[in-house]
Amino acid sequence: MIIDPWGSELVADYQRIIKEFGLEEFKADLFPEPNTIMRRGVVFAGRDLGIISKCIKEKKKFYALSGIMPSGDKIHFGNKMVVENLKYFQEHGAKTYILVADLEAAATRGVTLEEARKRALEFHIPAYIALGLDPKKTIFYFQSENKDVMHLGYEFAKKITLNEFKAIYGSADPSRIMSALTQAGDILYPQLEERMPGIIPVGIDQDPHMRLTRDIVSRVKSKGFFAPSSIYHKYTPSLDGGLKMSKSKPMSAIDLPEDPQIACKKLTRALTGGRATLEEQKKLGAETEKCMVFEMYKQHLMENDKELQKRFDDSKKGRILCGECKQDASARMKEFLEKFSKEMEKARKNIDKLKFIEFK
Amino acid sequence: MIIDPWGSELVADYQRIIKEFGLEEFKADLFPEPNTIMRRGVVFAGRDLGIISKCIKEKKKFYALSGIMPSGDKIHFGNKMVVENLKYFQEHGAKTYILVADLEAAATRGVTLEEARKRALEFHIPAYIALGLDPKKTIFYFQSENKDVMHLGYEFAKKITLNEFKAIYGSADPSRIMSALTQAGDILYPQLEERMPGIIPVGIDQDPHMRLTRDIVSRVKSKGFFAPSSIYHKYTPSLDGGLKMSKSKPMSAIDLPEDPQIACKKLTRALTGGRATLEEQKKLGAETEKCMVFEMYKQHLMENDKELQKRFDDSKKGRILCGECKQDASARMKEFLEKFSKEMEKARKNIDKLKFIEFK
Numbered sequence: 019m020i021i022d023p024w025g026s027e028l029v030a031d032y033q034r035i036i037k038e039f040g041l042e043e044f045k046a047d048l049f050p051e052p053n054t055i056m057r058r059g060v061v062f063a064g065r066d067l068g069i070i071s072k073c074i075k076e077k078k079k080f081y082a083l084s085g086i087m088p089s090g091d092k093i094h095f096g097n098k099m100v101v102e103n104l105k106y107f108q109e110h111g112a113k114t115y116i117l118v119a120d121l122e123a124a125a126t127r128g129v130t131l132e133e134a135r136k137r138a139l140e141f142h143i144p145a146y147i148a149l150g151l152d153p154k155k156t157i158f159y160f161q162s163e164n165k166d167v168m169h170l171g172y173e174f175a176k177k178i179t180l181n182e183f184k185a186i187y188g189s190a191d192p193s194r195i196m197s198a199l200t201q202a203g204d205i206l207y208p209q210l211e212e213r214m215p216g217i218i219p220v221g222i223d224q225d226p227h228m229r230l231t232r233d234i235v236s237r238v239k240s241k242g243f244f245a246p247s248s249i250y251h252k253y254t255p256s257l258d259g260g261l262k263m264s265k266s267k268p269m270s271a272i273d274l275p276e277d278p279q280i281a282c283k284k285l286t287r288a289l290t291g292g293r294a295t296l297e298e299q300k301k302l303g304a305e306t307e308k309c310m311v312f313e314m315y316k317q318h319l320m321e322n323d324k325e326l327q328k329r330f331d332d333s334k335k336g337r338i339l340c341g342e343c344k345q346d347a348s349a350r351m352k353e354f355l356e357k358f359s360k361e362m363e364k365a366r367k368n369i370d371k372l373k374f375i376e377f378k
Numbered sequence: 379m380i381i382d383p384w385g386s387e388l389v390a391d392y393q394r395i396i397k398e399f400g401l402e403e404f405k406a407d408l409f410p411e412p413n414t415i416m417r418r419g420v421v422f423a424g425r426d427l428g429i430i431s432k433c434i435k436e437k438k439k440f441y442a443l444s445g446i447m448p449s450g451d452k453i454h455f456g457n458k459m460v461v462e463n464l465k466y467f468q469e470h471g472a473k474t475y476i477l478v479a480d481l482e483a484a485a486t487r488g489v490t491l492e493e494a495r496k497r498a499l500e501f502h503i504p505a506y507i508a509l510g511l512d513p514k515k516t517i518f519y520f521q522s523e524n525k526d527v528m529h530l531g532y533e534f535a536k537k538i539t540l541n542e543f544k545a546i547y548g549s550a551d552p553s554r555i556m557s558a559l560t561q562a563g564d565i566l567y568p569q570l571e572e573r574m575p576g577i578i579p580v581g582i583d584q585d586p587h588m589r590l591t592r593d594i595v596s597r598v599k600s601k602g603f604f605a606p607s608s609i610y611h612k613y614t615p616s617l618d619g620g621l622k623m624s625k626s627k628p629m630s631a632i633d634l635p636e637d638p639q640i641a642c643k644k645l646t647r648a649l650t651g652g653r654a655t656l657e658e659q660k661k662l663g664a665e666t667e668k669c670m671v672f673e674m675y676k677q678h679l680m681e682n683d684k685e686l687q688k689r690f691d692d693s694k695k696g697r698i699l700c701g702e703c704k705q706d707a708s709a710r711m712k713e714f715l716e717k718f719s720k721e722m723e724k725a726r727k728n729i730d731k732l733k734f735i736e737f738k
Contacts, residue, residue, distance in 0.1 A: 125532045168528045172485045172560075176553035180540075183552060192543060192555045193536035199552065200532075378738075 032252060035222060036063050039229075044249065049074060053106045055099055055251055058326075060317050065228060066247040069215045074110045081208040081216040082107035083115040085161075085201070086146065088138035089127035092273040093145050094263060095254035095318060096221050101149040103219035103249055112217065114156045116146065117204050121161040122197050131162050139369055141362075145274060148361035153368065159375040161200065166210055170203030171196070177237040178230065186226045186233075202231040205246050217247040225250065254317055257288035257310050275362070278355045282348035285311065291333065292340040303336040311340075311347050319350040392612060395582060396423050399589070404609065409434060413466045415459055415611055418686075420677050425588060426607040429575045434470045441568040441576040442467035443475040445521075445561070446506065448498035449487035452633040453505050454623060455614035455678060456581050461509040463579035463609055472577065474516045476506065477564050481521040482557050491522050499729050501722075505634060508721035513728065519735040521560065526570055530563030531556070537597040538590065546586050546593075562591040565606050577607040585610065614677055617648035617670050635722070638715045642708035645671065651693065652700040663696040671700070671707050679710040 036043055041063040046052045048071050055061050073080035082104050108114045120134035129137070138160075147153050161167060175195075183190045187198065205227070208216055218228065228248045235245045253262035256270040263271035270288075272281045291305035291312065306312050312333065320326045332338040396403055401423040406412045408431050415421050433440035442464050468474040480494035489497070498520075507513050521527060535555075543550045547558065565587070568576055578588065588608045595605045613622035616630040623631035630648075632641045651665035651672065666672050672693065680686045692698040 121529065121532050124529070125536055131529065162525065162529060165522065165525060165528075168525075169481065169484070169491065169522060172481050172556055175556045176485055178552050180551050190552075191540045192538050192550075192559065195552045195555055196532055196535045196559065199556065 032062050032222075039225060041065060041225075041250070042067055049106075050110070053102055054321060054323075055102055055317065056106070057323065058316055060099065061103065061249060061251045063222070064247065064249040065232070066215075066245060067217075067249065069244070070107075070217045070247050073215055074107075077111060079212070079214045080107075080112055081115060081214060082112035083117070083205065083208060083216060083218055084220075085117045085119045085204060086138055086142045087119050087123055087127070088134040088142050089123045089129050091137065091141055092275070093142065094271070094273055096251075096263075097146070098149050098274065098318065099251040099254070100219050100221070101146050101151050103251065105150040105152070107217055107219070108152055108155055113208065113214075114151075115208055116143070116151070116156055116158050117164070117167075117207075118142070118158065118160045119201075119204075121200065124162070125193060126197065135160060140366065143372065144362045144365035144369065145358075147365035148358050149274075153365065153372055156373070157375060158372055159377075161204065163377045164204075164207065164375070165377065167200060167203035167207050170206060170210075171199040174199050174202050174234045174238075177234050182233070183230075186229050198227060198230055201227045202234050205231045206235070206243050209243050213242050213244060215244045215247060217249060219249050219251070221253065222250045252317075255310060255313055257284055257314075259289040259308070259310060272351070274355075275359050276355060278352040281351050281355055285314070285348050285351055286344050288314075288344070290340045290344070296339065299339055300336045303334045304340070306330055306333040309333070311344055314347060314351075319347055319354065392422050392582075399585060401425060401585075401610070402427055409466075410470070413462055414681060414683075415462055415677065416466070417683065418676055420459065421463065421609060421611045423582070424607065424609040425592070426575075426605060427577075427609065429604070430467075430577045430607050433575055434467075437471060439572070439574045440467075440472055441475060441574060442472035443477070443565065443568060443576060443578055444580075445477045445479045445564060446498055446502045447479050447483055447487070448494040448502050449483045449489050451497065451501055452635070453502065454631070454633055456611075456623075457506070458509050458634065458678065459611040459614070460579050460581070461506050461511050463611065465510040465512070467577055467579070468512055468515055473568065473574075474511075475568055476503070476511070476516055476518050477524070477527075477567075478502070478518065478520045479561075479564075481560065484522070485553060486557065495520060500726065503732065504722045504725035504729065505718075507725035508718050509634075513725065513732055516733070517735060518732050519737075521564065523737045524564075524567065524735070525737065527560060527563035527567050530566060530570075531559035534559050534562050534594045534598075537594050542593070543590075546589050558587060558590055561587045562594050565591045566595070566603050569603050573602050573604060575604045575607060577609060579609050579611070581613065582610045615670060615673055617644055617674075619649040619668070619670060632711070634715075635719055636715060638712040641711050641715055645674070645708050645711055646704050648674075648704070650700045650704070656699065659699055660696045663694045664700070666690055666693040669693070671704055674707060674711075679707055679714065 042065060044061050044063050046057050048067055049056065070080060084100055084104055104114060118138040120131050120138065123129050123134040124131045180190055183195060187194060205218060228246065232245045235243045255261060256263050256267055258267065258270040260270065265271065269284055272284055288310040291309035293299040293302055293304065315326060315329060333343065402425060404421050404423050406417050408427055409416065430440060444460055444464055464474060478498040480491050480498065483489050483494040484491045540550055543555060547554060565578060588606065592605045595603045615621060616623050616627055618627065618630040620630065625631065629644055632644055648670040651669035653659035653662055653664065675686060675689060693703065
């Protein structure tokens with residue numbers, strides 16, 4: 019099985035993924051004070067998590083890094099989970115990096131470097147801050163300004179053959195090759211100053227980049243890089259029950275930002291675990307484990323574990339019905355989206371206070 | 379037929395090359411005051427030479443560009459011909475660029491960027507100046523410092539498929555792809571400031587880079603780049619009669635620099651057009667067109683056309699025999715190598731006066 023980080027073919031069976039790609043299954047007790055998605059199994063796997071756990075517990079240096087693709091004017095719930103994990107590591111001692119992949123956006127999304135830069139500053143970075151990233155503790159850089167990253171990409175190019183690239187990515191065209199090698203450069207860049215473990219929170223579709231980078235590290239042993247660790251969260255499923263929210267089904271996907279009214283409308287149309295009739299549901303309870311609204315509670319809308327458990331139980335036992343439950347979800351979604359927009363505005367006003375690496 | 383610019387498979391039949399790659403045959407009357415290798419058919423082909431001719435005659439802006447690969451501590455007679463052509467265009471109005479391919483050297487030749495930089499400054503650039511490049515009229519830059527070139531490479535990556543790359547280069551591995559796309563960036567870089575025709579003097583083995591760059595230009599039409607022109611010189615043949623001097627046959631190749639005594643020894647062992655016996659040679663004359671020593675006169679050791687013609691005639695008619703002729707060649711080679719070393723020393727002392735582009 020090959021996962022294509024640029025494609026739309028998706029993978030559903032998380033257990034199978036763990037096995038096939040040799041991932042570690044994620045156990046919430048690995049890290050102190052796990053965050054919501056860690057506790058609830060939404061974070062489901064990783065690579066080399068032990069060393070990160072050790073860094074946290076022994077207060078040793080490590081870094082967390084994520085990239086922003088500054089095209090478009092929407093992000094999605096997958097980004098929210100990345101930020102939640104970043105925030106977790108940031109709060110637990112990680113030197114935190116956000117790179118703006120303006121070079122990649124310019125190369126693959128048809129925006130100019132200037133547009134990409136503008137979008138990052140006006141939307142993507144404020145959005146990440148609105149989702150919980152601490153701007154004071156985050157180091158930002160623009161990929162296009164970072165010669166060291168480009169040099170690393172160049173250097174790494176000779177460490178990988180075309181066939182190996184194809185084996186990892188399923189295909190290989192020049193643009194993907196350059197982009198992937200640059201990403202490997204980004205992932206290892208924080209180690210240029212000082213070798214240290216690092217963790218990259220990603221969706222499972224980004225795992226090929228992790229494998230490439232880890233392969234490269236093993237081939238430049240003399241450089242002494244730590245192989246980057248990674249941590250994977252599940253997709254936020256499509257509201258119609260599909261594996262992943264997708265732009266191709268706009269009624270089943272909620273973007274960030276989204277007009278709260280439209281978002282609520284989408285939620286009320288979501289696939290639930292409801293039975294054919296009210297009578298039946300009161301009697302049998304819902305099939306909550308199949309309910310997309312419950313999934314939204316679990317991943318995004320209900321912070322408190324006890325409250326979530328109660329909702330599950332109430333739903334299973336028919337004590338709460340879909341109408342009421344959806345109304346609650348809509349109210350929470352509205353509140354979340356409004357807060358998101360407000361926080362984003364605030365972050366936008368302070369954008370000139372961010373710490374960008376200045377390259378000479 | 380595919381020519382591999384990284385390989386050692388060589389091509390002998392220049393007429394066939396012209397036909398197969400759709401080159402223009404070079405005619406010495408195209409340019410005013412053609413240089414020695416142009417007049418003598420050592421320069422044998424080009425692409426889009428008409429526009430360069432027009433620029434020269436109408437005093438319009440154009441550029442000439444070449445790259446230095448700063449690995450090793452030797453260059454060869456092929457580099458000498460590149461410099462002769464560069465010098466020609468420089469003297470005829472071209473804005474002249476020399477890029478130091480330190481990034482490529484670091485990626486493919488196992489030197490660090492620092493070493494590559496040092497070697498360029500201590501050897502390769504002084505050698506180019508010793509061969510006739512006017513340092514005052516030349517703009518230099520280090521590839522590794524030139525973000526614009528890297529950005530262009532990135533942008534161009536999406537304009538070419540893997541199969542197209544393979545069709546041009548015969549093979550495609552990630553390192554070659556990055557290197558070739560960066561070269562395309564270098565070739566077009568002078569046009570970022572202002573669109574204008576440009577000419578790249580190269581050996582025929584570098585033609586794939588020209589085709590790639592020209593293909594890319596035709597695919598980014600909206601950018602308005604001029605397709606780069608190119609001009610090709612023949613190889614300096616191996617002294618044993620092979621197509622090209624090669625490191626694998628050190629006794630048949632003269633490097634720059636080379637100990638004059640050793641160079642002369644190599645020359646005296648060269649394959650000539652001499653006959654089996656002195657008697658025969660005096661009677662029949664030599665087969666001068668097969669003589670490697672004469673080829674060295676033609677390409678490198680005898681500036682004056684009349685003198686060259688006389689030597690050819692004398693040789694053909696048996697009026698000069700191989701011993702005397704080789705002695706003359708050796709004396710000229712010695713003089714050339716000594717002058718080269720002296721000029722290089724001089725250039726080295728003035729290295730801090732060069733105009734390097736300073737990137738912010």
